[in-house]
Amino acid sequence: METKKNFFKDIDFSKYTSLKIGPIREVLVINEIGSYEEYKIFGLGNNALISNTAPKFAILGQNFSYIKQIDNLLYVGCSVKSGKLLSYAKNNNLKNMEFLGKLPGNIGGLTKMNAGLKEWEIFNYIHSIKTKDGYIKKEDLEYSYRHSNIKDIIYEVVFHIEEGYSKEQAELFKNMRDNQPQTPSAGSCFKNPENNSAGRLIEEVGLKGFEYGDMSFSSKHANFLVNNNKGTYEEARYLIDLAKTKVKEKFNINLEEEIISY
Numbered sequence: 001m002e003t004k005k006n007f008f009k010d011i012d013f014s015k016y017t018s019l020k021i022g023p024i025r026e027v028l029v030i031n032e033i034g035s036y037e038e039y040k041i042f043g044l045g046n047n048a049l050i051s052n053t054a055p056k057f058a059i060l061g062q063n064f065s066y067i068k069q070i071d072n073l074l075y076v077g078c079s080v081k082s083g084k085l086l087s088y089a090k091n092n093n094l095k096n097m098e099f100l101g102k103l104p105g106n107i108g109g110l111t112k113m114n115a116g117l118k119e120w121e122i123f124n125y126i127h128s129i130k131t132k133d134g135y136i137k138k139e140d141l142e143y144s145y146r147h148s149n150i151k152d153i154i155y156e157v158v159f160h161i162e163e164g165y166s167k168e169q170a171e172l173f174k175n176m177r178d179n180q181p182q183t184p185s186a187g188s189c190f191k192n193p194e195n196n197s198a199g200r201l202i203e204e205v206g207l208k209g210f211e212y213g214d215m216s217f218s219s220k221h222a223n224f225l226v227n228n229n230k231g232t233y234e235e236a237r238y239l240i241d242l243a244k245t246k247v248k249e250k251f252n253i254n255l256e257e258e259i260i261s262y
């Protein structure tokens with residue numbers, strides 16, 4: 001296979017990110033494993049709120065878009081999108097990837113965030129990850145709900161595999177997403193506090209459906225911060241900070257942001 005070199009390209013973040021906010025920026029496309037400390041690694045931007053003063057970004061290129069199966073392990077390059085891995089699992093009758101159907105992102109972003117749906121989280125199925133320092137076993141990493149302690153760029157994720165793709169499970173996950181707003185968002189704005197629901201707290205402080213400029217907390221799902229047209233970083237930040245203040249005042253709970261602001 002021909003391998004590509006690193007290169008730069010312009011990305012319009014107001015089109016690239018799911019929230020549709022951000023400037024046009026030159027981004028480094030990484031095709032070679034190495035150390036890129038001056039760059040912030042970026043995935044597909046499904047969990048991102050980008051300002052005009054964001055840092056320098058890098059994304060992973062074509063060289064990391066492979067899926068290889070060896071014995072009972074699956075080696076997946078981190079620029080592979082969730083949908084591509086799901087299709088692979090379906091075509092090869094593999095189990096446990098069904099939950100990726102409606103989880104937008106690439107394997108790097110999904111792993112860093114330990115993305116998931118209810119008790120199905122990506123770390124459940126991970127064997128190890130590969131960084132510039134080689135493979136690191138899952139046991140040597142810290143991870144929890146929507147969190148991992150991975151600081152380096154993840155180039156590859158190795159999954160345990162088992163036979164048995166389930167159409168029923170895929171359907172179940174699809175149905176779970178039916179009530180989600182279709183307006184541009186970055187998924188959940190806040191993490192659910194322990195034994196609580198961020199959406200319920202936002203609703204109880206009167207912010208469900210609340211608009212500021214072109215941004216609002218969705219009237220369909222209060223924990224989704226949505227861009228109704230030409231929303232800006234500043235409007236989004238205003239609403240995030242407002243929700244945090246109101247929830248703290250009323251319930252003495254600190255809402256933790258799931259969305260990452262740059």
Ligand SMILES: Cc1cc2nc3c(=O)[nH]c(=O)nc-3n(C[C@H](O)[C@H](O)[C@H](O)COP(=O)(O)OP(=O)(O)OC[C@H]3O[C@@H](n4cnc5c(N)ncnc54)[C@H](O)[C@@H]3O)c2cc1C
Binds near residue numbers: 108
């Ligand atoms: C409509 C919608 C619904 C969603 N529903 C859910 C849901 O149900 N559950 C859920 O968990 N999430 C959900 N999300 C959020 C999103 O799917 C996840 O956060 C996903 O992990 C983002 O992946 P990404 O590639 O877009 O990452 P980005 O948003 O680009 O980046 C996220 C983080 O990953 C880091 N990162 C990216 N690539 C790498 C890499 N190669 N190595 C190291 N770090 C890296 C970035 O630095 C950043 O910290 C939803 C988003 C949307 C828009």
